[in-house]
Amino acid sequence: MFENVGEIVLLFWRTLLALPQAWRQRQKVFEQFFEIGNASLLMVCVLSFFIGAVIALQTGPILVERSLASAVGGVVGIAIAKELAPVMMAILIAGRIGSAMAAEIGSMRVYQEIDALRTMNINPIHYLVLPRVLAIALALPLLVIFSILVGWFGGAVVADVNQHMEIPFLAFFSDLKNIVELKDVGNGVFKSFCFAIILGVVSCHQGLTTIGGPRGIGRSVTKAVVNSIVLIVIFDYILTRFLLK
């Protein structure tokens, strides 16, 4: 998968150079943006709630046993804001939106629609890649903010109702507020912005380099998702290391 890193970086660079076109393409950015929201909001909601719930379930009883009940809110809050929401949402969106991007651009490539654009002097990077990468770079951080809030809520509900914890709903949040800072949330949101760019560029690159017929499109979709996820996890470590200091 790494033989294409050079091409992917090049596509990223070309997309950056195309940024002045962003205003012109705003219509397409908005279309993509709402499509992403539409396609993923419900899933984000369900997934985030249960992630928060399960983290509270896994960590809460151990902390309560050691009379650290007041740390539960903080542990769950930090884990979700800094790590779980950005990474899980990026993976979810890679599966839901990255795959769709690779499939759509891949079929445009295979059925010569991209050649047709080029004969009309329409740059496929301006027309196809830029709006998608921008839309996802806007949408994913927003989805992650939403996911963090829903995840906290899920954690609080479980901490309240679970008989091994029984931390009142509001106490959970005031504990959380004592430990989690705005900076921590910003940290997670920033990571998700980077992940969004990675998965947007990787998926578009995979689409643009599709060869062969329907089978080639299928291969591209799989590669787009798998490569995005691997790169997201690697960059998660690098970014976390860099943001930690």
Next chain:
Amino acid sequence: MNGANNQISGVSLVVRGLHKSFGGQKVLNGIDLDVRPGEIFVIMGPSGSGKSVLLKHLIGLEEPDAGEILINGESISTPEIAAKYRMALVFQSGALLNSLTVGENVGLYLTEHRLKTPAEIEKIVAEKLDDVGLKDAVNKMPSELSGGMKKRVAIARALVIEPQMILYDEPTSELDPLSSVVIGNEILELKRRIHVTSLVVSHDRDLAFGVADRIAVIADGKILTVGTPDAVKNFPDPRVHDFLHADFARPK
């Protein structure tokens, strides 16, 4: 708009020693061509002889391994020259954007380059669709069209560019005889009205002999002969002769 059309005149095309291989397979093996401004030039040849690949080189979708392509005497290997001339390719498959309506497809060039206001674009689109007999299809999606209709939309989309040269890849391959004649007449009409240079790739003998000023026959990546329809018809090379005169073995 139509007033301006009359000013447009076709460009000349010269191809010299064009070579192209795909992974060891020689597809174009030294193509030489001279197409005069405003003429209808038909390229015929068997399937797989490299006709579509040749057209892609002419419009800049493929880079030649060797050889050069000159438009009005200027090499198109530099982007500035390539951008100076308006050329359009009508793809063999149509290559309409499936996510856009027919109208949006036809108007795409104008919309993306912001050349006209939306109202003007709508008017031009209606006009060009009317030219190809598809006035009512403007709001349809490409997936709702037949193969022949797609091809006609692709021609309308090419016309919007107001090209100085139109390249047609098998314009009649999926059309019934009546529509084929409509397309053939449209090609003739464009020559008459805007003096556009037309390069038509086809193995439709009726179309070729019906519209061509000159015909070239290509096989195995080489031009076998170029000439007027009559000259080509009587060319002695058996490959050319067989291709142009192939007939069914039904007893007469």
